[in-house]
Amino acid sequence: xxxxxxxxxxxxxxxxxxxxxxxxxxxxxxxxxxxxxxxxxxxxxxxxxxxxxxxxxxxxxxxxxxxxxxxxxxxxxxxxxxxxxxxxxxxxxxxxxxxxxxxxxxxxxxxxxxxxxxxxxxxxxxxxxxxxxxxxxxxxxxxxxxxxxxxxxxxxxxxxxxxxxxxxxxxxxxxxxxxxxxxxxxxxxxxxxxxxxxxxxxxxxxxxx
Numbered sequence: 001x002x003x004x005x006x007x008x009x010x011x012x013x014x015x016x017x018x019x020x021x022x023x024x025x026x027x028x029x030x031x032x033x034x035x036x037x038x039x040x041x042x043x044x045x046x047x048x049x050x051x052x053x054x055x056x057x058x059x060x061x062x063x064x065x066x067x068x069x070x071x072x073x074x075x076x077x078x079x080x081x082x083x084x085x086x087x088x089x090x091x092x093x094x095x096x097x098x099x100x101x102x103x104x105x106x107x108x109x110x111x112x113x114x115x116x117x118x119x120x121x122x123x124x125x126x127x128x129x130x131x132x133x134x135x136x137x138x139x140x141x142x143x144x145x146x147x148x149x150x151x152x153x154x155x156x157x158x159x160x161x162x163x164x165x166x167x168x169x170x171x172x173x174x175x176x177x178x179x180x181x182x183x184x185x186x187x188x189x190x191x192x193x194x195x196x197x198x199x200x201x202x203x204x205x206x207x208x209x
Contacts, residue, residue: 002085003203006096006128010166011155012141013134013185014192019094021193022200026090031204034084037094038072042079045072053152060153062108066115069100070122077123097123098131098172103154106168107161129203132196133173136185138162 005022007015019035026033039049048068052060060068073096084091097119105115138159145155173180181199183192 002088003090004085004128005090005130006093007132008095008098008169009134009185010136010138010141010162012144013136015134016094017189018192018196019092022196023092025197031090033090033092035092036080038096039069041076044075048072062104062110066100066104066110066118070118074122077126096128101172102165102168107165128179130199131180133169133180133182134185135182138166
């Protein structure tokens with residue numbers, strides 16, 4: 001049974017940890033699954049990710065960001081996501097099109113209609129079966145990230161940007177409650193993982209353990 005599950009959230013929310021935890025749990029149950037991430041996930045995407053996150057001395061415009069993220073996404077769709085879904089696997093993606101809507105749409109202030117149209121072109125209309133949003137106040141998430149020595153372009157943004165991103169995510173979740181699972185990211189990792197698993201099991205009635 002093919003499923004597409006995405007993990008979303010602001011900086012420091014813990015989504016990458018939970019995406020990996022879900023993949024490990026599925027693997028232990030011998031359920032075919034594949035983890036991937038954005039931006040990146042392919043050799044071409046990795047190059048774009050380096051430009052987007054670590055470009056030095058270049059002022060990348062919001063529209064350029066939108067197009068670069070979607071160039072990476074289009075390659076990931078063709079090369080990784082669609083082929084594995086066609087094989088009946090569960091594809092787990094750390095960030096997807098909702099990240100672009102939240103960051104470039106709500107965060108950067110790009111026209112949401114343009115963001116949606118561009119996203120839809122790159123994704124070929126593919127939508128996740130389940131999107132897990134790890135919600136955390138921007139200040140708390142950034143405090144977690146800033147324990148690291150080096151911050152990328154997005155982590156270095158002012159707090160107001162990250163607050164807009166969080167608000168954008170919450171608005172998206174309200175619009176499609178059947179697709180989104182919103183979790184308080186301040187809970188401990190084990191509790192969050194169990195909440196996610198309870199929801200995923202509902203999508204796998206004949207295979208979950």
